[in-house]
Amino acid sequence: xxxxxxLPAAPAEDAAPPEAKRPRGRPRKTEDERDDGNRRHELLxxxxxxxxxxxxxxxxxxxxxxxxxxxxxxxxxxxxxKDALLFAVMEAGMHSALAxxxxxxxxxxxxxxxPADKLRRLxxxxxxxxxxxxxxxxxxxxxxxRSLQRPQRKVLHKxxxxxxxxxxxxxxxxxxxxxxxxxxxVARLLILGALNWSVQWFDPAKGATVEALGGHAVAMFIxxx
Amino acid sequence: xxxxxxLPAAPAEDAAPPEAKRPRGRPRKTEDERDDGNRRHELLxxxxxxxxxxxxxxxxxxxxxxxxxxxxxxxxxxxxxKDALLFAVMEAGMHSALAxxxxxxxxxxxxxxxPADKLRRLxxxxxxxxxxxxxxxxxxxxxxxRSLQRPQRKVLHKxxxxxxxxxxxxxxxxxxxxxxxxxxxVARLLILGALNWSVQWFDPAKGATVEALGGHAVAMFIxxx
DNA sequence: CCTACCGATCGGTAGG
DNA sequence: CCTACCGATCGGTAGG
Numbered sequence: 001x002x003x004x005x006x007l008p009a010a011p012a013e014d015a016a017p018p019e020a021k022r023p024r025g026r027p028r029k030t031e032d033e034r035d036d037g038n039r040r041h042e043l044l045x046x047x048x049x050x051x052x053x054x055x056x057x058x059x060x061x062x063x064x065x066x067x068x069x070x071x072x073x074x075x076x077x078x079x080x081x082k083d084a085l086l087f088a089v090m091e092a093g094m095h096s097a098l099a100x101x102x103x104x105x106x107x108x109x110x111x112x113x114x115p116a117d118k119l120r121r122l123x124x125x126x127x128x129x130x131x132x133x134x135x136x137x138x139x140x141x142x143x144x145x146r147s148l149q150r151p152q153r154k155v156l157h158k159x160x161x162x163x164x165x166x167x168x169x170x171x172x173x174x175x176x177x178x179x180x181x182x183x184x185x186v187a188r189l190l191i192l193g194a195l196n197w198s199v200q201w202f203d204p205a206k207g208a209t210v211e212a213l214g215g216h217a218v219a220m221f222i223x224x225x
Numbered sequence: 226x227x228x229x230x231x232l233p234a235a236p237a238e239d240a241a242p243p244e245a246k247r248p249r250g251r252p253r254k255t256e257d258e259r260d261d262g263n264r265r266h267e268l269l270x271x272x273x274x275x276x277x278x279x280x281x282x283x284x285x286x287x288x289x290x291x292x293x294x295x296x297x298x299x300x301x302x303x304x305x306x307k308d309a310l311l312f313a314v315m316e317a318g319m320h321s322a323l324a325x326x327x328x329x330x331x332x333x334x335x336x337x338x339x340p341a342d343k344l345r346r347l348x349x350x351x352x353x354x355x356x357x358x359x360x361x362x363x364x365x366x367x368x369x370x371r372s373l374q375r376p377q378r379k380v381l382h383k384x385x386x387x388x389x390x391x392x393x394x395x396x397x398x399x400x401x402x403x404x405x406x407x408x409x410x411v412a413r414l415l416i417l418g419a420l421n422w423s424v425q426w427f428d429p430a431k432g433a434t435v436e437a438l439g440g441h442a443v444a445m446f447i448x449x450x
Numbered sequence: 451c452c453t454a455c456c457g458a459t460c461g462g463t464a465g466g
Numbered sequence: 467c468c469t470a471c472c473g474a475t476c477g478g479t480a481g482g
Contacts, residue, residue, distance in 0.1 A: 187441075187445060
């Protein structure tokens, strides 16, 4: 299964890291430089959770700071703006989605699978990243797209296009064998839409599992042979 | 085709109309009392469009007033709060969706259709209300659900449940005949999810039509006989 | 429905 | 990363 598109290089973060510009304040803790990365990641996690639950515009930078155990001005030490935080959350989400997808495609057994089974794997990987516990990053990307600035939208769009492109060979194979009854482009949109919407209603507390759901979805989408 | 649930009565608006409380200001125009309703509806339309494009939290009441040709304080003459405006938009959206659905179910020819054709009609009606030109009300409901207050959410949930319940007999019939390969409950969620997601990508300017899309969707969801 | 306004909040910054 | 703060904006209201 050859990807129809290669993955674009990871886009540059917030241009230059702000640390270089502000050498004032408390001296850096000598124990570990990675301390910064940890705090930054805590901010990202807190932001993702709040953006998902309340929406981007309804979440204040104070909410985020508070949730990460910081003071109100501190998030701006790590991110130059609230917009930059949103972008960082979405970018992290897409990178995790792409990594997860690569893991599936790179599996030794994958190439020998039937098209239907390949689809099953892709669907399962998609659900994992979408519905897995604590996975708020991708849902934020799906729901807060319009809150993104135009240039950042373009950057993310490349990642999304790469992710979606990897579904096409599988869908094409299914159509060639008569198992898919819609044009592949439309099928991709409808299938991913059905999966993405599950964020709105999927509730593991009700006994639903990602595995069963994926099985039902694939069974419905493709014709039996 | 008997509905499994009857439609709940339309819930009360904003309790009492505010006109009764504020007899001050410019004397009412003598020409027509319905003038009020028109202005109110212009506000609703403006709000729906802006909420959809920018999101609820990112839209100011000043934006809405301005878009309806009013001054900043004037929306509060018609709606007691920004929240009430959001609720009114969503409620109007659901009422139009239900009315459109009733029109389909009430058609004399409907009862004699095959389950697959019934599904086609339901899908088409759904797309109309979702993707039709100027139909911003239902998309707002789909995207701004979390911005709603809890009690208002409950009210709308009844309308949504009624709308969705009417799909069930059709899905059940399809499953009975072996044309639907997922449990009806899951199928309903996946199918409506696929349809709802189209709000994100459907673009009539690119030559896409609601009719063609609906045909492809149904062809993909159900097994050929 | 307009005018004039208030209190609260919010993103962001200077300086350490 | 904290303290202390600013300027702008926002939902909402009194009164006509």
